[in-house]
Amino acid sequence: MSTRDLQVKMCEIAVSSGSDARVLRATLGSCVGIGLLWRARDTYGLAHCLLPQPVGHTRYAVPGAQLGNGAKYVIDALPALISMMGAGSAPDGEIEAVLAGGANMMQHRTTLHEPIGELNVRMAQQVLAGAGMRVVHMDVGGECGRQLTIDCEQPHYAVRRFSRPA
Template identity: 75%
Template sequence: MNTRDVQVRMCEIAVSTREDARILRATLGSCVGIGLLWRARGACGLAHCLLPQPVGKARSTQAERQGQDAKYVVDALPALISLMGAQGAPEGEIEAVLAGGANMMHHRTTIHEPIGELNVRMAQQLLTHARVRVIHTDVGGECGRQLTIDCGQQNYAVRRFSRPG
């Protein structure tokens, strides 16, 4: 990797522009990666979300509410849009790519649905509510993925990989 490559780790958000030409990457299992491309302005961003929303007594931290953390999908999407300066973007101009949300455990619990499915569902609901057009979805199943957003070229790629053994 070179200095243009940015590894977006769990609970992180990264943004870039066509001029910065950074390549944003997230390696995902049950986490969901939300990539946004605003081609008209040459801006893009990537959020690597661990959970759909705070549960029970858990609350978003000050850092999460100020857009510096992507632990929860409900906090990450608005923060990503804000960091890209896209709050007033015309409807349909921002495009989204979703990846991840896999079921990385072989067993299902009776307590709740697999967390990957919950993450994807929350991301899809929020994107619909924000009127962001989803142009590509590669989610679910039992394989991991790497979501790459090339800000210089204003494109994306999703690579699948299987769990060893």
């Protein structure tokens, strides 16, 4: 990792531009990474989301809703990310979205609910669709971890997979 790399940790959001020459990076297991690329404005963002929504919350967020603080929940992360990027008035389809993560990192014989990774991905898809965002790449699910990288200078995104230790 170079000094221009910015590791986006669990429950964090980061925004950068091409002029900053930053690389945004999140290492994901069951968490979901939501990357937004607004090439027309040279603005890029990444949210590292732990859970789909708070317990008892029944509907997904839309842009302009009350914003949560950070990226613990997918439902709060996208509106916060849009706000931090100044993208509330972006024309439909101008911002590209990238999703990564949402793996099933635990082997359970019985489960009381769907794997958290799948719930995270489903919520991210719903929230992005509700915001009119176009998903251009998705690498989610399965049993492997991923690293989502957005090079703001290039601009380019990449997803690298890695296996869980045996």
